[in-house]
Amino acid sequence: xxxxxxxxxxxxxxxxxxxxxxxxxxxxxxxxxxxxxxxxxxxxxxxxxxxxxxxxxxxxxxxxxxxxxxxxxxxxxxxxxxxxxxxxxxxxxxxxxxxxxxxxxxxxxxxxxxxxxxxxxxxxxxxxxxxxxxxxxxxxxxx
Numbered sequence: 001x002x003x004x005x006x007x008x009x010x011x012x013x014x015x016x017x018x019x020x021x022x023x024x025x026x027x028x029x030x031x032x033x034x035x036x037x038x039x040x041x042x043x044x045x046x047x048x049x050x051x052x053x054x055x056x057x058x059x060x061x062x063x064x065x066x067x068x069x070x071x072x073x074x075x076x077x078x079x080x081x082x083x084x085x086x087x088x089x090x091x092x093x094x095x096x097x098x099x100x101x102x103x104x105x106x107x108x109x110x111x112x113x114x115x116x117x118x119x120x121x122x123x124x125x126x127x128x129x130x131x132x133x134x135x136x137x138x139x140x141x142x143x
Contacts, residue, residue, distance in 0.1 A: 006041050009034045013045050091126050098122055 009031055035042045098119045 005034065006038060009038075009041055010044060013041075013048060091122075091129075095119070095122055095126070 012027060012031055035045055098115065
């Protein structure tokens with residue numbers, strides 16, 4: 001069974017601390033000691049080393065900048081939400097039902113005012129959601 005110590009050691013291995021010359025000696029010796037005592041982490045480290053070594057053998061190709069820009073543009077276009085994506089259909093249906101209810105159930109002025117206020121609230125929520133989805137925060141864009 002893996003514990004927090006195993007997770008910490010694996011994170012240090014994944015970050016390259018065990019092999020880095022800038023890592024502290026205590027960290028290196030702690031990782032080495034743990035690997036000596038923990039068979040699961042030792043196997044995990046060996047598999048990680050194999051993966052790293054195999055990926056170094058994969059040939060690398062220079063890709064023209066135009067291709068990179070087309071790929072980035074296609075990804076950006078793909079991530080734009082369409083009008084009926086997410087739950088817009090549900091919101092539109094709720095708005096339609098509320099509007100219909102205003103006319104059907106408007107037997108008294110109080111009912112009409114209540115239904116109208118719910119309709120306005122629903123419209124405000126829908127508009128805020130549209131604005132948030134159309135104009136994401138700068139932090140979300142750069143992640």
